[in-house]
Amino acid sequence: MREYAKFYIDGQWTDPAGAGTFEVVNPATEEVCGKVALGSAADVDRAVAAARRAFPGWSTTTGEERVEVLQNVLDVYQKRAGDLAAALTEEMGAPAALAGGFQVGLGAGHLSTAIAVLKDFVFEEQRGATLVVKEPIGVCGLITPWNWPMNQMAVKVFPALATGCTMVLKPSEKSPFTGQVFAEILDAAGVPAGVFNLVQGDGPGVGVPLAGHADVDMISFTGSTRAGIDIARNAAPTVKRVTQELGGKSPNIVLDDEAFAENVGKGVANMMGNSGQTCSAPSRMLVPAARMDEAIAIAREAASGITVGDPQGDFVMGPVVSEAQFEKIQALIQKGIDEGATLVAGGPGRPDGLEKGYYVKPTVFARVTNDMAVAREEIFGPVVTILGYDSVDHAVEIANDTEYGLAGYVAGADLEKARTVARRIRAGWVAINDAFDFACPFGGYKKSGNGREWGEFGFHDYLETKGILGYVPEAASSG
Known part of the structure; x- marks a missing residue:
């Protein structure tokens, strides 16, 4: 029986504000296999505050420094692959071969891709007298589903880290075990305190306050179209960026x-x-x-x-x-x-x-x-x-x-x-003909969402574009 009673906030495993818990049922046995703490708006407030404090320092690190951190994450991820696979099988019923193969492999593939993209990513570009700068958007709320946990955490957390953002992750309450192991991986890899934060919980308790939080600059959500509409409504009053990967009927x-x-x-x-x-x-x-x-x-x-x-x-x-x-x-x-x-x-x-x-x-x-x-x-x-x-x-x-x-x-x-x-x-x-490519942009038209994940395209939604006019004197830019 797994019991996860703490959240990962500001580099520490901390007690939740309330006493609520959620029972996780093993779908193969229909028996309770674990309990996790249920977060609340107070927990979201603490996690967002930690991410906000960490943002000035993390956002000004160099690409090389972030590559080093991501490489450390990859090293620990590979060592914990078996733990991730066991959690996947227990919480969502993924066959062992699938859990330890493609499910966990997707996370490693997206991380390796993010590292490769970051090494060559252009954050500044001079156009005449103007400097065009790509800057991290800020504090990101990341809400992930239960069906491909490692894939969905990877395509949100790793681009956010790579671009210099800080974040609060809310995994699905139906597949919370992998989120806990994932947080342990980032902690062991030396991700600075406050850069990554984990709050477990359900949509009403954590998702709603995270989407509507005034100090969250972006929400990235993957889930049903119905839930995506609710997320967008909750985010609208604060005019934050909302990216969504929603349903499909392909x-x-x-x-x-x-x-x-x-x-x-x-x-x-x-x-x-x-x-x-x-x-x-x-x-x-x-x-x-x-x-x-x-x-x-x-x-x-x-x-x-x-x-x-x-x-x-x-x-x-x-x-x-x-x-x-x-x-x-x-x-x-x-x-x-x-x-x-x-x-x-x-x-x-x-x-x-x-x-x-x-x-x-x-x-x-x-x-x-x-x-x-x-x-x-x-x-x-x-x-x-x-x-x-x-x-x-x-x-x-x-x-x-x-x-x-x-x-x-x-x-x-x-x-x-x-x-x-x-x-x-x-x-x-x-x-x-069943082609697959980690560098391909992934995202939807119509009610399947907006924004793109995977590869270089997954970086763009976590960046703001700033134009600095007159950065170079006109004479120098024309010469």
């Missing part, structure tokens, strides 16, 4: 060519990763209508190969994160059936042999139309919907017929054709 256009069968199978497998709990997951598979029967047969076989079970074992999928998430997914699966979609694989209830734990069957719906709930709502579970298209133009039209625009996918043997289709998808991140 299209996966499978082109009609010799790679069709392979790409349909891959599309199903990719959707089931992390139990479907990925905002950028390829949840809407678009296939040529004339090949729908073929796609159904391939998808059924692919889904049958997705093993589900104890995340400590050798299974592809573990449980979803909570009872509430389980019930939401079950309701949407039933809605798909009620709306007349063809159930190809999976369906309501737990997989056979699993009587306990929030396990969901790998589910595939076919002959879906884009007006059905399963095609429009973010299910956030292992459910893929297959829609038919008559032409590439029709596929693009369906792909863009959504209020979301976080990600898109194009799969096909003809690279030039795939490139043309990718350009037409209205989303911030479009992958051709």
